[in-house]
Amino acid sequence: MSKLVIASIGPASSIQDGGRPGAQRYGLVPSGAMDRLALAAANTLAGNDPFTAAVEVGPFGAKFIARGGAVRIALAGAPRNADIAGHSVASDTSATLADGETLTLGFARGGSFSYLAIEGGIAGEPMFGSLAVNARAGLGSPYPRPLQSGDELQTKAASGAPEQRIELPAVTDAPIRVVWGPQDDEFADETKKLFVDSEWKISATSDRMGYRLEGPVLRHLHGYNIVSDGTVNGSLQVPGNGQPIVLMPDRGTSGGYPKIATVISADFGRFAQIPAGRTFRFRAVSMAEAQVEARKFAELLRTLPERLRSIESVDLNIDALHDANVAGHAVSAVDAGTWHAVTLADMAGPD
Amino acid sequence: MAATLPPPRLLPSGDSAITVEFSRNIDDAANRRVLALDRAMAAEPVTGVTETVPTYRSLLVHYDPVLIDFEKLGETILRLAQRPAPAATATRRWRIPVVYGGEHGVDLEDVAKTLNTTPDEIVARHVAGDYRVAMIGFTPGWSYLSGLADSLHMPRRQNPRLLTPAGTISIGGVQTGVQCLAGPSGWHLLGQTAVRTYQLHRNPIFLLEPGDNVTFVSVDAKTFAEQDRAAEAGEFIAEQIAS
DSSP, X not given: OEEEEEEEEOSSOEEEOXXXXXXXXXXXXXXXXXXXXXXXHHHHHTTSOTXXXXXEEOSSOEEEEEESSOEEEEEEESOEEEEETTXXXXXXXXXXXXXXXXXXXXXXXXXXXXXXXXXXXXXXXXXXXXXXXXXXXXXXXXXXXXXXXXXXXXXXXXXXXXXXXXXXXOOOOOXXXXXXXXXXXXXXHHHHHHHHHSOEEEOSSOOSSEEEEESSOOOOSSOSOOOOEEOOTTXXXXXXXXXXXXXXXXXXXXXXXXXXXXXXXHHHHHHHTOOTTOEEOEEEOOHHXXXXXXXXXXXXXXXXXXXXXXXXXXXXXXXXXHHHHHHXXXXXXXXXXOSSOOOHHHXXXXX | OOOOOXXXXXXXXXXXXXXXXXXXXXXXXXXXHHHHHXXXXXXXXXXXXXXXXXXXXXXXXXXXXXXXXXHHHHHHHHHHTTSOOOOOTTOOEEEEEEEESGXXXXXXXXXXXXXXXXXXXXXXXXXXXXXXXXXXXXXXTOEEEEOOOXXXXXXXXXXXXXXXXXXXXXXXXXXXXXXXXXXXEXXXXXXXXXXXXXXXXXXXSBOOOTTOEEEEEEOOHHHHHHHHHHHHXXXXXXXXXXX
């Protein structure tokens, strides 16, 4: 059996998968990946089922060492510099660590969370069908807490399968779409207008339970206490100080503040990736549009395997070079007509 | 047959959940309708519904928008909400032991002072109550009970505590609660129980269900300590006294 030993890792990194829905009626929140598309993309590259447990790597860097044999991995989500034994690894590709080699990940650029999927998954004891960490509930395996240096992730020996890349839709920084409710009637029309007309930032005091927003104060019509009702990922609750908190996958299952709007499910992962301090906007859409987008998103998840492309070692290097160049807006070697077209989104670069 | 019941409000909670609201307030009749709809949806599963979460005044229905849309699910919910509540044959009753006051219930004396009575009288009123699990929420096993005597209604604390002990039995507003895990609370702490409403590696992991009936019985600190050891080893401690 091979394993990945964590030589170093920053805070806000944990094992996550598709989560454990089904027990919210008992106060147990599903948890699971902040960005489900990135988790599914990494797992698809690694030859796993899309919601297999992977390492959700927070905004800071990390180092992993293969022991006991080779380990095949894949990276997706927030772009960051990555290398194995000095050779660059591009985002949205798979790669293999020989026994004893180190995978080094830099800081996230232009996002918050990357997903490190491991071919064959991570050995652990599922609770309610999931290895996802929910530290408050004492759940998660192999460690029921965020990852630390010295932790070991047991996995299967690398299969030797050819490395692949995955072509994902270009990342957009369009406004985050919401549907109004469930308690938008607790706010005046001008407050709702203020909400969609303003620029917002995610506060640095945010975590997997909730993202605090910085922007204009949203006043309540009838006070800020409501009788607790159920919450979902993306509930935009407005506490007494008028500064909204967006509830994230480790949220409480119920809450007693009015919820003015809800982030649509297709945009939730994109919202979770917005780095603290970057300005963004919200846009209200109809329920019909939100549901069309949810179905498109489900179709994208379902068809990820069709987006896999073979990768030659020379392409790997060009892609890695391109990826590294994005950070500096340098001219990319791939402009010359190789397979990886440079999109505007790629060139948007880091914050 | 009963007259037509007032329909609940269908409030969108994003594109994958509907908040089915029976009342804006803490309202026993509304909570009964929440639990009745929850049972109806369990008895007659609707394709696409993934999970239901009862709260005091609303039922949160999670669904997969690939399988059913908001309009169609809403119509189905409104139809099911007209059903009379299924007979409560499966309702269970639990007796939960509590050590009141002292280090286990640091607010008991202040509550007695505020309500112009003695700590013993507060305990007597609390154990006399016949409660129902109105909802379980916020953190695993945190059980909100309805049925608190009017003479124990008190506003919540001005300054919520950031950390209250596991097993805390408390009162807040018109509610009383059984808290399983240590965590923040703005309620008044009357006592502590060894009962774990949530415990991994025990069958069942969750002891209480929304709709269960609960009564409390007072025990001394020595009994609590013994029960706490037994509960840690996986015993229920709470007695099921009827079903």
